[in-house]
Amino acid sequence: MAAPSRRTKQAPIDETRPASANYHANALARGLALLEQMAMRPEPPTLGDFAEHTALPKSTLVRLLSVLCELEYAVRVDDRPSYRLGHKVQRLATAYVSSLDLSVVAGQYLRPVAGRTGQTANLGVLDGAQVLHICVTEPDRPLRFMAPPGTRDHAYCTGLGKVLLAHVEPGVLRSSTPAEPFPAFTDQTITTLAGLTEELRLTRERGSALDDNERSAGLRCVAVPLLFGGECLAAISVSGPSGEFTEAQQEDYVAELKTAAEGLTADPDFDAALRIVHRSLRPAGFEPAG
Helix, strand or coil: CCCCCCCCCCCCCCCCCCCCCCHHHHHHHHHHHHHHHHCCCCCCCEEEHHHHHHHCHHHHHHHHHHHHHCCCCCCCCCCCCCCECCCCHHHHHHHHHHHHHHHHHHHHHHHHHHHHHCCCEEEEEEEEEEEEEEEEECCCCCCCCCCCCCEEEEECHHHHHHHHHHHCCCHHHHCCCCCCCCCCCCCCCCCCCHHHHHHHHHHHCCCCCCCCCCCCCCCEEEEEEEECCCCCEEEEEEEEEHHHHHHHHHHHHHHHHHHHHHHHHCCCCHHHHHHHHHCCCCCCCCCCCC
16 A cells, blocks of 8 residues: 655745735745745645744735735636636736846956956856857956957867767767867867867866867966756856966856856846846757858
């Protein structure tokens, strides 16, 4: 006989409301929590479901749900009764999405990195076989690396690109690189798939990538991935004069980047904005015809 399933006991809804919520704000906090319950469930929750997961009396729930339905933020589906989200929630969601600007959200994290390192900080994504620079923040100094937002570059010879390529499927890597030998921009450029594959293995082990004068002589770059549930959706880097990227300095720069990466991946606004951008990107390895 199968053992009976155990349900995890939910904390009463009033224990999860903001500490600042006073008597008049409690109804608002409770109403928003009911909307969250509707959003999280694959099927419209019933009055009994709400009672089980909020620990509120059914009489209170009926009043709250009646108001939400009257204001069209919820819809009563049947006589059980069960409820789903109403059309006004979509209006709020659309307004939220339209207000997001990935470069603005990312800039809040990259500006301190540029200020503390004295190097140019970048956020990039893999668009086909190219790196697309989404956000670039420059330090306040005359000598600095410049790459306007929207700039595209090769993936195989840049710090951002190598971090991103290190997380693609092995079968995609070949289609994400040029025919061998790869174009050599400097004497340091890796020009073979075997050489790049080994470099990407080291990149995964280190948790960071290094562009060691490979794209431009006199320029170095270190980069780290932005991982969401193990999936690398973007990368951030700092770039600058090679002489300012000693091993000790590189370690400091990587530490700064990893701190920024923790903030970015934990920011729900950044997560939402990044996923919106990803919908318009070409799949890894895609190159336009001609």
